[in-house]
Amino acid sequence: MRIAIVTPYTLLNLGLKHLLQKYFDTTPILYNEISEFFDNAPEQFDAYILFADTIIGYSDFFLPRKSKIILLASEGSHLPETSMTSLDIHESEESLLEKIQQFIEHLDKQSEILPHELSPRETEVLRLVAKGLMNKEIADRLNISINTVLSHRKNLTAKLGIKTVSGLSFYAMMNGYISDIDDK
Known part of the structure; x- marks a missing residue:
């Protein structure tokens, strides 16, 4: 090896x-x-x-x-x-x-482990959370309600077992959902 x-x-x-x-x-x-x-x-x-x-x-x-x-x-x-x-x-x-x-x-x-299955909308929310956007900004950007953003974040927490913004950001970087946090 x-x-x-x-x-x-x-x-x-x-x-x-x-x-x-x-x-x-x-x-x-x-x-x-x-x-x-x-x-x-x-x-x-x-x-x-x-x-x-x-x-x-x-x-x-x-x-x-x-x-x-x-x-x-x-x-x-x-x-x-x-x-x-x-x-x-x-x-x-x-x-x-x-x-x-x-x-x-x-x-x-x-190497065969598959990443957690995230819906396309959950992936979008994850990317925006990782980029530092607040719930209201995410809702405005995706044209959804704040409650819907909160639901997606709750689903992300349940699926990934990660509760913090820094944890979600790190997960997004490490799993290829974003390549540069500063890219807004």
Whole structure:
């Protein structure tokens, strides 16, 4: 299995490399610079380990490969639920190894998971929520009532299990519903 670790943190990269070599018999390729990663045939990898800001900054490349990503987080940072495996860099070695093992075992299966079925109108509402529009603005833009907007938001929360605007925005970015939050 070819794995790319793409973070600017040399010590973190070396630690992950050590764990993967020792316990999973794979030697990942380390990239401290994103430009170096993209200069070396990035599509060749079976899996990617990186932080959310890298995914968001290069969403055109990473979003289609989201099932192949291990998302790194630091203690105290809150990540909304995604279909990606996430690792808190402060977790115990045992916990990290368990999550990496599950990721490796289910890599093929994860790529077959279908996104939640959203209606076309729910998709439109999700995009507008993610872009920061208020309920009234969404209603005006879509020519629907505020109550209808609230119903769609309630359905989104039920289907996705995400209750916050930031969570919905992150979900929309990570699942390709929007490519740039600032694009209004």
